[in-house]
Amino acid sequence: METPRPMLEADGLTKRYEDGNLALDHVSFDVYPGQVYAMLGGNGAGKTTAINLFLNFIEPTDGEARVDGIATHKEPLKAKEKLAYVSENVMLYPNFTALQNLDFFARLGGNTKYSKDDYRQVLLRVGLEEEAHNRRLKGYSKGMRQKCGIAISILKNAPAILLDEPTSGLDPKAAVEFIRLLESLREEGKAILMSTHDIFRAKEVADVVGIMNEGNLVMQRSREELVGEDLEKLYVEYMTGYMDEVA
Ligand SMILES: Nc1ncnc2c1ncn2[C@@H]1O[C@H](COP(=O)(O)OP(=O)(O)OP(=O)(O)O)[C@@H](O)[C@H]1O
Ligand SMILES: [Mg+2]
Known part of the structure; x- marks a missing residue:
């Protein structure tokens, strides 16, 4: 059987910002289809620097970020077609309703095939109740806006999804619903890269967990390798281990 190709690849990914700050130092990892x-x-x-490099919001200093084999800084438009992105603070139109936002962003992405019913279905799938569909977003809670952002990224139907702290600000029920949603997207074969501070949920949903410290990937373990491990303890160990080295 042919080995599947990673959908997302960080290959020696390095970013030194203009002020000299080395934010990422030759970081490499892969995310395969059907993986979180x-x-x-x-x-x-x-x-966030790593995610922004995948999105080509910033240019790498060295190495590259690839999406389905395409280097994002070399062919940004081709790479972007394959990416859906939900930022921590979803930028949507406050004066539009959820349905209007979905329609606007779907069309912006070149999708004119969707009906109002399709929009309703995807909003229900992300857990936005019917009653909210025709309300303007300015009256939405953060969690509801987040759901709307995720609905837009689902409509894009991209094979790779990038999420920067998607559960921050979500109440526990919304966070659980969000994890279930990620699981269903994984089942569809999406490659999902997320940043999070939520160790508990990371362990629950992730197929691979990476721990970053000062621009370095200091630990990476698969779900199997984490069975029976206390991820919180490991996290603290890797952080303090690193601190000991530099002390
Ligand atoms: N535009 C920028 N110019 C200069 N330095 C930056 C810039 N953006 C981020 N940095 C620096 O790069 C480093 C990495 O920042 P980054 O935002 O990627 O971290 P993060 O892991 O996402 O943190 P957080 O958990 O707080 O979101 C930090 O030292 C930060 O100060
Ligand atoms: Mg960040």
Whole structure:
């Protein structure tokens, strides 16, 4: 059997910002179709930088981020077609209803095939009740906006999904629903890369967990390798281990 090709590849990915700050230092990892990869790490570890490199929001200093084999900084438009992205603070139109936002962003992405019923179905799938569909987003809670953002990314039907702290600000029930949604997207074969501070949920949903510290990937383990492990303890160990080295 042919080995599947990774959908997302960080290959020696390095970013030194203009002010000299080395935010990512030759980081390499892969995310395969049907996998959830969770990036853990403290504030400033480089998680958002890694995601922004996949999106080509910023250029790598060295190495590259590839989506389905396409280097994002070399062929950004081709790469972007294969990516759906939900940021921590979803940017949607506050004066539009959920249905209007979905229609606007689907058309913006070149999709004119969707009916109002399709929009309703995807909104229900992400857990937005019928009653909310025709309400303007400015009256939405953060969790509801997040769901709307995820609905838009589902409509894009991209093979890779990038999520920067998707569960931050979600109440426990919404976070659980969100994890179930990720699982159903994984079943569809999506490759999902997410950053999170939620160790508990990372262990629950992730097929692979990576821990970042000061721009380095200091630990990476598969679900199998984490069975019976206390991820929280490991996390602290890797953080303090690193601190000991630099002390
Ligand atoms: N535009 C920028 N210019 C200069 N330095 C930056 C820029 N963006 C981020 N950094 C720095 O790069 C490092 C990594 O930041 P990044 O935002 O990627 O971390 P993070 O892991 O996402 O953190 P958090 O958990 O707080 O979201 C930090 O030291 C940060 O100060
Ligand atoms: Mg971040």
